[in-house]
Each structure stands twice: as C-alpha cells, then as structure tokens.
Amino acid sequence: MARLVIDSQEVSRYSLDDVLDAIIWGDALQVLPKLPDEMADMVFIDPPYFLQLPPKRLLRWKVKTVVEGVDEEWDKFENFEEYDRFISAILKEVRRIMKPKATVWCIGTYHNIHRIGKLMQDLGFWILNDVIWVKTNPMPNWLNVRFTNATETLIWAVKSKDVKGYTFNAEVARQFSKGKLALNVWELPICIGDERLKDEHGKKLHPTQKPKALMERVLLTSTKEGDVVLDPMAGTGTTGVVAQSLRRHFVMIEKQREYVDACLQRLNLETQQFSLEWR
Numbered sequence: 001m002a003r004l005v006i007d008s009q010e011v012s013r014y015s016l017d018d019v020l021d022a023i024i025w026g027d028a029l030q031v032l033p034k035l036p037d038e039m040a041d042m043v044f045i046d047p048p049y050f051l052q053l054p055p056k057r058l059l060r061w062k063v064k065t066v067v068e069g070v071d072e073e074w075d076k077f078e079n080f081e082e083y084d085r086f087i088s089a090i091l092k093e094v095r096r097i098m099k100p101k102a103t104v105w106c107i108g109t110y111h112n113i114h115r116i117g118k119l120m121q122d123l124g125f126w127i128l129n130d131v132i133w134v135k136t137n138p139m140p141n142w143l144n145v146r147f148t149n150a151t152e153t154l155i156w157a158v159k160s161k162d163v164k165g166y167t168f169n170a171e172v173a174r175q176f177s178k179g180k181l182a183l184n185v186w187e188l189p190i191c192i193g194d195e196r197l198k199d200e201h202g203k204k205l206h207p208t209q210k211p212k213a214l215m216e217r218v219l220l221t222s223t224k225e226g227d228v229v230l231d232p233m234a235g236t237g238t239t240g241v242v243a244q245s246l247r248r249h250f251v252m253i254e255k256q257r258e259y260v261d262a263c264l265q266r267l268n269l270e271t272q273q274f275s276l277e278w279r
C-alpha cells in the first residue's frame, strides 16, 4: 500500500524513513524545510505555470468552444514578484535537500520557464541542458493570433558549476533520439486516453497531468535503481508511479487533497501490477 503522510504544525522534522515512498499531504513551503539535508538523488519540479488567464473564460470566436487552460486556484499569483518569491523559496530548499551530485529538473512553458531559469542561475544552480518536449498532439490555437504552442521546456541542472559525477545514462538517452546523438529534443504525445485520470463526471481530474512516457525518460536518463527522487508538487503523482515501476524511491508532496487521493489510488493500482511483473 502507498503511504500517506499528513503534514501538521506539530511535526518539526522528518527523517528519510518517515517519508520514503510516501505522498505527503501538505504545502511544499511548509514541508520542504522539515526534510533532511542531502536526501535526494534527483528532484523533479513541475510547478504552477502562472498562466495568467483573463477572469472571463475565453471563447474561441470561430468555433464557439471554451479555451481550456489552467484556471485552478493553485495556479494563481498576484503578480510576477509573488510568483518569483514562491519559486525561489522552493528552489532554495530543494538545493539544500539535494545530495552533492544530485540533479534537478524543472518543467514549464513560455509563461514561466524563463523566469525559473533566471532564478535558478541566481541561486547558484548550474544548468546542464534544456530539453525540449515536442508535443505530437498539442492543443490547437484556433484564434490564429499566434503560433500553436507545441513545446514544454525541461531545465536540467546541478547545484553548482563544479559538480562532477552526476548520473547521466547517455546510452539510454541516445535511445530517445533520432540518429546516434543523445539530442535534447523529445517527441511525445500529451497525456490522453486511458492514462488520463478522470473525475466522477468524466472530466480531466488534473489540468496538467504529465505522461508517464515523459517521466520514464527523465528517470531513466538521470537516475539509477534505488535512488531517491523528490517531487515537491506532485499533482497526480506521475513521478512516484514511474519511480516505483523503475525501482527508484520517491518522496512526493501535494497540497490539494483530491490529487493526493488520486495519487494514492494510482500508486496502489500500480503496486499490484508492479509486484506481479517483478515476481
């Protein structure tokens, strides 16, 4: 059974044993400071995008359907300054929690990834790559006022410029590329079909659930079996689900209870499949 840890003000510190292979229901800003120094071999951060959608839902004037975006409360910030403060606070704690040779991934779109890259560099992180995820089935832009956005960017970094000996499985990375080179371009569909979690009305449970295939690439290229992977904003828990199936450990944090529940359900289902496959 997947473990649930409910964070509370009474807890001032967590040991690795307390949180290993668990989803912590809580606010990452409160939980991260309680996690041990140098605990993680890899960190994956998929933060709010701060899409800044207008208050009224946009109507596609030609096709008269509603533009789907992320209009959840957790994606809202007053302004860029507040967003930057939030991301910086997360990144500072993540840097402390990373082992000396750990790496960190941050994923985002044009709305936020450039800010995140700057903040990372300001905090001393050393960027190794940006990996471009090319979506083979992007959401179309019917308004014809700009390009259809078909990419997300993953920044991959170490704690500082002098870090050597981090995990990079070049052979595996080559398999995800056309030709002989391990290129920084990954072509993959967005999460659809049976993989996409639905609510009781058949609607998407989470607006930005990442495909397992993307997380497999992240984990296979930058971690080893037995490594500890931290995801401080876990959503539906894709990181933990894939980590478990690849025999990595995970520590996940998520503040929305409905996503935590989905995460637990998903992990339990996968645990059953996992134990059958590895028997």
Ligand SMILES: C[S@@+](CC[C@H](N)C(=O)[O-])C[C@H]1O[C@@H](n2cnc3c(N)ncnc32)[C@H](O)[C@@H]1O
Binding pocket: 026, 027, 028, 029, 046, 047, 048, 049, 074, 206, 208, 209, 210, 211, 232, 233, 234, 235, 236, 237, 238, 239, 253, 254, 255, 256, 259
């Ligand atoms: C972009 S989504 C992550 C999606 C995830 N990778 C998946 O595959 O489902 C960002 C998540 O961060 C969560 N979140 C936002 N602020 C948070 C905070 N302060 N602490 C913990 N989680 C937070 C949101 O509830 C949301 O589920």
